[in-house]
Amino acid sequence: MVALKCEICGGSLTVKNDIEIFECEYCGTKYSKQVLKKMYAEITNTVQVEGIASVSSLLQRAQEFAEGQDFEKAKEYYNKVLDINPNNETARKWLNTPRLSLRDQEKIAQIAEYIIKGNKLNAIKVYNDLTGKGLLKSKEKIESIKVYESTKDIINELLTDI
Ligand SMILES: [Zn+2]
Numbered sequence: 001m002v003a004l005k006c007e008i009c010g011g012s013l014t015v016k017n018d019i020e021i022f023e024c025e026y027c028g029t030k031y032s033k034q035v036l037k038k039m040y041a042e043i044t045n046t047v048q049v050e051g052i053a054s055v056s057s058l059l060q061r062a063q064e065f066a067e068g069q070d071f072e073k074a075k076e077y078y079n080k081v082l083d084i085n086p087n088n089e090t091a092r093k094w095l096n097t098p099r100l101s102l103r104d105q106e107k108i109a110q111i112a113e114y115i116i117k118g119n120k121l122n123a124i125k126v127y128n129d130l131t132g133k134g135l136l137k138s139k140e141k142i143e144s145i146k147v148y149e150s151t152k153d154i155i156n157e158l159l160t161d162i
Helices: 033-053 055-066 070-086 089-097 102-117 120-131 136-145 152-159
Strands: 021-023 030-032
Touching: 030 120, 030 152, 033 152, 055 070, 055 089, 070 089, 102 152, 120 136
Parallel strands: none
Antiparallel strands: 021 030
Protein backbone atom coordinates (compact mmCIF):
# COMPACT_ATOMS: atom_id res chain seq x y z
CA MET A 1 0.00 0.00 0.00
CA VAL A 2 1.40 3.36 -1.05
CA ALA A 3 1.00 6.26 1.35
CA LEU A 4 -0.56 9.43 0.03
CA LYS A 5 0.61 12.78 1.28
CA CYS A 6 -1.40 15.97 1.60
CA GLU A 7 -0.34 18.36 -1.15
CA ILE A 8 -0.73 21.35 1.14
CA CYS A 9 0.83 20.32 4.46
CA GLY A 10 2.58 17.06 3.60
CA GLY A 11 0.71 15.12 6.27
CA SER A 12 -0.02 11.49 5.48
CA LEU A 13 -3.53 10.81 4.30
CA THR A 14 -5.20 7.67 5.51
CA VAL A 15 -7.92 7.38 2.94
CA LYS A 16 -10.98 5.23 3.30
CA ASN A 17 -12.54 3.87 0.16
CA ASP A 18 -16.14 4.58 0.98
CA ILE A 19 -16.13 8.36 1.32
CA GLU A 20 -16.60 10.90 -1.48
CA ILE A 21 -14.74 13.80 0.08
CA PHE A 22 -11.67 13.27 2.18
CA GLU A 23 -10.36 15.87 4.57
CA CYS A 24 -6.72 16.09 5.67
CA GLU A 25 -6.71 15.56 9.42
CA TYR A 26 -3.78 17.99 9.85
CA CYS A 27 -4.73 21.03 7.79
CA GLY A 28 -8.30 20.40 6.75
CA THR A 29 -7.68 20.47 2.99
CA LYS A 30 -10.47 18.65 1.19
CA TYR A 31 -9.84 16.12 -1.57
CA SER A 32 -12.43 14.56 -3.84
CA LYS A 33 -12.31 10.85 -4.57
CA GLN A 34 -11.30 11.64 -8.15
CA VAL A 35 -8.35 13.77 -7.11
CA LEU A 36 -7.18 11.15 -4.65
CA LYS A 37 -7.36 8.50 -7.36
CA LYS A 38 -5.19 10.67 -9.60
CA MET A 39 -2.67 11.27 -6.82
CA TYR A 40 -2.60 7.58 -6.11
CA ALA A 41 -2.03 6.68 -9.78
CA GLU A 42 0.87 9.14 -9.99
CA ILE A 43 2.58 7.67 -6.95
CA THR A 44 2.07 4.11 -8.15
CA ASN A 45 3.57 4.94 -11.57
CA THR A 46 6.62 6.50 -9.99
CA VAL A 47 7.21 3.46 -7.84
CA GLN A 48 6.93 1.17 -10.87
CA VAL A 49 9.38 3.20 -12.93
CA GLU A 50 11.87 3.12 -10.09
CA GLY A 51 11.38 -0.64 -9.83
CA ILE A 52 12.06 -1.22 -13.50
CA ALA A 53 15.11 0.99 -13.46
CA SER A 54 16.79 -0.62 -10.49
CA VAL A 55 19.81 -2.72 -11.37
CA SER A 56 19.29 -5.32 -8.68
CA SER A 57 15.73 -6.09 -9.74
CA LEU A 58 16.81 -6.26 -13.38
CA LEU A 59 19.60 -8.64 -12.48
CA GLN A 60 17.19 -10.78 -10.56
CA ARG A 61 14.82 -10.95 -13.52
CA ALA A 62 17.70 -11.74 -15.87
CA GLN A 63 18.88 -14.57 -13.64
CA GLU A 64 15.38 -15.98 -13.40
CA PHE A 65 15.11 -16.08 -17.18
CA ALA A 66 18.57 -17.61 -17.49
CA GLU A 67 17.67 -20.34 -15.02
CA GLY A 68 14.49 -21.00 -16.95
CA GLN A 69 16.63 -21.32 -20.12
CA ASP A 70 14.89 -18.33 -21.68
CA PHE A 71 18.18 -16.89 -22.92
CA GLU A 72 16.63 -14.33 -25.23
CA LYS A 73 14.80 -12.71 -22.34
CA ALA A 74 17.79 -13.06 -20.05
CA LYS A 75 19.92 -11.30 -22.65
CA GLU A 76 17.36 -8.50 -22.91
CA TYR A 77 17.44 -7.93 -19.16
CA TYR A 78 21.21 -8.13 -18.83
CA ASN A 79 21.41 -5.52 -21.57
CA LYS A 80 19.00 -3.31 -19.64
CA VAL A 81 21.40 -3.57 -16.71
CA LEU A 82 24.24 -2.41 -18.95
CA ASP A 83 22.11 0.49 -20.15
CA ILE A 84 22.07 1.74 -16.59
CA ASN A 85 25.54 0.64 -15.58
CA PRO A 86 27.82 -0.29 -18.51
CA ASN A 87 30.41 -1.67 -16.08
CA ASN A 88 28.18 -4.18 -14.34
CA GLU A 89 30.38 -7.28 -14.04
CA THR A 90 27.61 -9.86 -13.68
CA ALA A 91 25.80 -8.71 -16.81
CA ARG A 92 29.02 -8.39 -18.82
CA LYS A 93 30.21 -11.83 -17.86
CA TRP A 94 26.92 -13.45 -18.72
CA LEU A 95 26.59 -11.70 -22.05
CA ASN A 96 30.15 -12.62 -23.05
CA THR A 97 29.56 -16.32 -22.46
CA PRO A 98 28.11 -18.15 -25.45
CA ARG A 99 25.01 -20.11 -24.67
CA LEU A 100 22.78 -22.61 -26.36
CA SER A 101 19.12 -22.73 -25.61
CA LEU A 102 17.55 -26.03 -24.59
CA ARG A 103 15.95 -26.28 -27.99
CA ASP A 104 19.32 -25.85 -29.70
CA GLN A 105 20.87 -28.44 -27.42
CA GLU A 106 18.09 -30.82 -28.42
CA LYS A 107 18.74 -30.13 -32.09
CA ILE A 108 22.43 -30.91 -31.68
CA ALA A 109 21.61 -34.17 -29.95
CA GLN A 110 19.22 -34.95 -32.77
CA ILE A 111 21.88 -34.27 -35.42
CA ALA A 112 24.29 -36.58 -33.62
CA GLU A 113 21.64 -39.26 -33.56
CA TYR A 114 20.99 -38.91 -37.29
CA ILE A 115 24.72 -39.13 -38.00
CA ILE A 116 25.03 -42.30 -35.96
CA LYS A 117 22.07 -43.82 -37.76
CA GLY A 118 23.61 -42.85 -41.10
CA ASN A 119 20.71 -40.52 -41.90
CA LYS A 120 22.85 -37.72 -43.32
CA LEU A 121 20.05 -35.95 -45.13
CA ASN A 122 18.12 -35.27 -41.95
CA ALA A 123 21.31 -34.38 -40.11
CA ILE A 124 22.06 -31.76 -42.77
CA LYS A 125 18.52 -30.38 -42.59
CA VAL A 126 18.57 -29.97 -38.81
CA TYR A 127 22.09 -28.52 -38.89
CA ASN A 128 21.00 -25.97 -41.46
CA ASP A 129 17.93 -25.17 -39.40
CA LEU A 130 20.12 -24.71 -36.33
CA THR A 131 22.88 -22.60 -37.85
CA GLY A 132 21.26 -20.99 -40.88
CA LYS A 133 24.47 -21.61 -42.81
CA GLY A 134 22.75 -22.92 -45.91
CA LEU A 135 22.39 -26.47 -47.19
CA LEU A 136 25.73 -26.62 -48.98
CA LYS A 137 27.78 -25.56 -45.97
CA SER A 138 25.68 -27.79 -43.74
CA LYS A 139 26.33 -30.73 -46.06
CA GLU A 140 30.08 -30.06 -45.93
CA LYS A 141 29.99 -29.90 -42.17
CA ILE A 142 27.97 -33.07 -41.66
CA GLU A 143 30.11 -34.97 -44.15
CA SER A 144 33.27 -33.80 -42.40
CA ILE A 145 32.13 -35.52 -39.24
CA LYS A 146 33.34 -39.06 -38.95
CA VAL A 147 31.13 -41.50 -37.19
CA TYR A 148 32.80 -41.46 -33.85
CA GLU A 149 32.20 -44.08 -31.25
CA SER A 150 30.37 -41.81 -28.85
CA THR A 151 27.57 -39.34 -29.29
CA LYS A 152 29.51 -36.94 -27.10
CA ASP A 153 32.39 -36.75 -29.59
CA ILE A 154 29.97 -35.92 -32.39
CA ILE A 155 28.28 -33.27 -30.28
CA ASN A 156 31.62 -31.71 -29.41
CA GLU A 157 32.56 -31.73 -33.07
CA LEU A 158 29.25 -30.02 -33.95
CA LEU A 159 29.72 -27.42 -31.24
CA THR A 160 33.10 -26.24 -32.56
CA ASP A 161 31.41 -24.46 -35.44
CA ILE A 162 28.37 -22.97 -33.79
ZN1 LIG B 1 -2.93 18.68 4.98
